[in-house]
Amino acid sequence: MLKIIIVFLSLLIALPVYAIDGTALLKQVDRNLNPESYESYRKLINIEPDGSKKEFTLFTVKKGVDKVVSLFLAPASEKGRSTLRLGDNMWLYIPNVGKPVRITSLQSVVGGVFNNSDILQLDYAAEYNVEKVEEKGSEYLLYLKAKTKTVAYDRLKIWADKSKKLPTKIECLTEANMLIKTLYFKDVKDFGGGIVRPAVTETDSPLYKGYKSVMIFAKLKAKDFKDEAFTLTFMSNIESLR
Amino acid sequence: MLLSLFYCLSPAFAEEYTFNISETEKKPYHIGGNLEFKPILFGLDKNTSLYKLKFYNRDEGSAIEEYDAKLQLEGSLEKGIAKFSVKTNTDYKKSYLGEDQQTTVYEGFLSIKPSSSLSIDIGKKTLRWGTGYAWNPVAFIDRPKDPDDPELSLEGFIVASADYIKSFQGPLKTVSFTPVLIPVYNHVNNTFGAIDKLNFAGKLYFLFYDTDIDLVVLPGGSKTTRYGVDFSRNITTNFEIHGEFAFINDYKKKFIDSNGTNFEKEYDAKNYLIGIRYLTEKDATYILEYYRNGAGFTSGEMRDYFGFINKGYDSYVSTGSNALLKKASTVTEGNYGKLNSMRDYLYLRVSQKEPFDILYFTPSVTLMANLNDKSFSFSPELLYTGITNLELRLKVAFIAGERLSEYGEKQNDYRAELRARYYF
Numbered sequence: 001m002l003k004i005i006i007v008f009l010s011l012l013i014a015l016p017v018y019a020i021d022g023t024a025l026l027k028q029v030d031r032n033l034n035p036e037s038y039e040s041y042r043k044l045i046n047i048e049p050d051g052s053k054k055e056f057t058l059f060t061v062k063k064g065v066d067k068v069v070s071l072f073l074a075p076a077s078e079k080g081r082s083t084l085r086l087g088d089n090m091w092l093y094i095p096n097v098g099k100p101v102r103i104t105s106l107q108s109v110v111g112g113v114f115n116n117s118d119i120l121q122l123d124y125a126a127e128y129n130v131e132k133v134e135e136k137g138s139e140y141l142l143y144l145k146a147k148t149k150t151v152a153y154d155r156l157k158i159w160a161d162k163s164k165k166l167p168t169k170i171e172c173l174t175e176a177n178m179l180i181k182t183l184y185f186k187d188v189k190d191f192g193g194g195i196v197r198p199a200v201t202e203t204d205s206p207l208y209k210g211y212k213s214v215m216i217f218a219k220l221k222a223k224d225f226k227d228e229a230f231t232l233t234f235m236s237n238i239e240s241l242r
Numbered sequence: 243m244l245l246s247l248f249y250c251l252s253p254a255f256a257e258e259y260t261f262n263i264s265e266t267e268k269k270p271y272h273i274g275g276n277l278e279f280k281p282i283l284f285g286l287d288k289n290t291s292l293y294k295l296k297f298y299n300r301d302e303g304s305a306i307e308e309y310d311a312k313l314q315l316e317g318s319l320e321k322g323i324a325k326f327s328v329k330t331n332t333d334y335k336k337s338y339l340g341e342d343q344q345t346t347v348y349e350g351f352l353s354i355k356p357s358s359s360l361s362i363d364i365g366k367k368t369l370r371w372g373t374g375y376a377w378n379p380v381a382f383i384d385r386p387k388d389p390d391d392p393e394l395s396l397e398g399f400i401v402a403s404a405d406y407i408k409s410f411q412g413p414l415k416t417v418s419f420t421p422v423l424i425p426v427y428n429h430v431n432n433t434f435g436a437i438d439k440l441n442f443a444g445k446l447y448f449l450f451y452d453t454d455i456d457l458v459v460l461p462g463g464s465k466t467t468r469y470g471v472d473f474s475r476n477i478t479t480n481f482e483i484h485g486e487f488a489f490i491n492d493y494k495k496k497f498i499d500s501n502g503t504n505f506e507k508e509y510d511a512k513n514y515l516i517g518i519r520y521l522t523e524k525d526a527t528y529i530l531e532y533y534r535n536g537a538g539f540t541s542g543e544m545r546d547y548f549g550f551i552n553k554g555y556d557s558y559v560s561t562g563s564n565a566l567l568k569k570a571s572t573v574t575e576g577n578y579g580k581l582n583s584m585r586d587y588l589y590l591r592v593s594q595k596e597p598f599d600i601l602y603f604t605p606s607v608t609l610m611a612n613l614n615d616k617s618f619s620f621s622p623e624l625l626y627t628g629i630t631n632l633e634l635r636l637k638v639a640f641i642a643g644e645r646l647s648e649y650g651e652k653q654n655d656y657r658a659e660l661r662a663r664y665y666f
Contacts, residue, residue, distance in 0.1 A: 098370035227409030
């Protein structure tokens with residue numbers, strides 16, 4: 001009888017864990033990070049082991065689940081460059097070259113630890129399925145598997161704050177569970193318009209020992225744009241969206 | 243007020259990272275550009291045809307130095323839906339021929355954007371059609387780019403053009419149409435082709451099943467009618483394939499035999515290119531392209547041309563008359579002297595991003611081979627962009643081939659250059 005009670009009590013404790021809808025939770029995390037359509041400004045800082053830094057300023061616009069475009073505002077050597085992502089397709093427009101060229105998600109247009117898919121991040125739920133969710137004290141741990149082979153990282157482990165439903169840490173892994181990089185979400189800020197999210201994302205990688213890259217968000221606000229702004233032909237005109 | 247200029251982070255991070263919000267404020271104008279300094283050393287090959295053509299009456303030794311400087315200025319002014327953009331290029335060159343300086347307006351056009359679906363541009367601008375990296379057979383209304391440095395800015399033509407874009411859901415995601423008017427008169431675009439013509443060109447772009455597809459046309463006028471198609475597609479996250487095909491109606495090829503007799507042949511030329519871009523797990527990028535220049539010279543025609551130069555040089559040595567060499571110079575300009583003027587070429591560029599954990603350092607090697615005569619140029623280069631707004635590039639090109647081959651007859655055996663470019 002005692003055994004039955006113990007088993008029953010264990011089930012009662014365990015049930016809430018299994019009751020978590022991972023997909024719904026991931027969608028909630030996505031929405032808490034960004035509105036589905038928004039504009040924002042970001043500063044990317046690459047920090048070398050000796051402390052020297054290189055900074056980039058970007059204007060970014062996202063629409064729906066699969067459209068993102070970014071325009072480099074600084075430094076002068078990068079000004080006017082723009083990157084476009086439409087689902088799995090990515091392009092880079094360099095004013096000197098005068099035409100967009102296809103790039104891959106694993107490349108990096110800025111050097112350092114952030115690659116193109118980090119810079120042109122879509123909703124996680126758009127690219128990943130949730131395999132399982134664990135509860136770790138005050139956090140959820142979501143195990144994600146890429147929906148297709150074209151996604152930059154095959155697996156993600158997302159630690160999300162239970163109360164805020166915001167990520168605190170993400171590990172990006174290969175299919176063989178090799179760690180590629182870790183993203184740390186810090187400094188939760190109120191951006192206005194109901195957007196409360198981390199203002200800083202730090203990343204490091206075992207592939208770049210001693211190097212660190214940081215992304216700082218500012219002026220993030222919900223805004224809708226026409227689909228035509230997310231086209232190859234429009235890439236030289238992104239400035240007109242600001 | 244001052245406080246509002248800074249996006250202050252929590253104290254723990256404020257010391258490390260600040261984001262000056264003034265950087266994000268949009269200004270109605272922009273002024274910028276870049277300044278470049280490039281010393282070059284050319285190692286001469288005195289036995290080649292092109293050396294004889296250029297240096298027949300002077301001896302500059304076995305190597306010559308050249309000091310190039312370039313200033314590119316860009317500016318724009320925006321008001322409402324209108325924006326005026328201008329880009330100028332000033333080249334300064336100090337070489338064995340003395341000093342030379344030239345300023346050219348590369349672009350200067352007014353752009354009107356009534357909506358995100360439509361923009362209209364009037365003025366001088368570059369269009370840069372095609373998906374190829376080193377060559378663009380379908381770039382019917384562009385000046386030819388230098389395959390040795392494909393990312394250099396180019397001078398545009400005076401045009402009136404429009405872009406109409408429409409997005410869709412489903413496999414066809416984007417359609418855009420770009421009609422272009424190119425007037426060619428005595429003082430307007432007179433290098434484009436036959437004068438006193440108003441040319442029309444058009445490009446229709448589709449993003450269809452994740453593939454970029456362009457259909458382009460230049461239906462006669464200053465040049466003979468030409469049609470083209472290009473495409474580009476990512477097969478996987480690290481593998482891209484692209485191609486171009488151009489059909490040129492009634493192409494007129496002018497050539498000479500080894501005695502200097504002029505010939506002209508008219509035919510429909512087919513130019514095409516197929517290429518890939520591949521990124522390895524270790525961040526090495528391979529760009530491989532095969533280019534078929536149906537409008538180019540055959541090996542025999544090229545040998546005749548070199549033969550004629552050698553005949554002209556022998557004539558100069560024996561009689562002191564440079565008449566034949568002058569004729570050879572004439573047929574060289576805009577004809578045999580064009581970049582990659584023969585039929586079949588292979589381009590391979592391998593660049594390794596940030597090897598040995600050296601951030602912003604990219605060494606690469608480029609091979610450009612003429613498949614018809616097996617001559618080639620091979621160029622290792624080192625690129626460093628670690629200092630904000632400064633780009634340093636050291637490049638050496640080794641040029642080799644048998645006698646009477648394209649690269650074998652170039653005036654240089656090698657070329658070494660250091661390019662320092664500062665953006666402001």
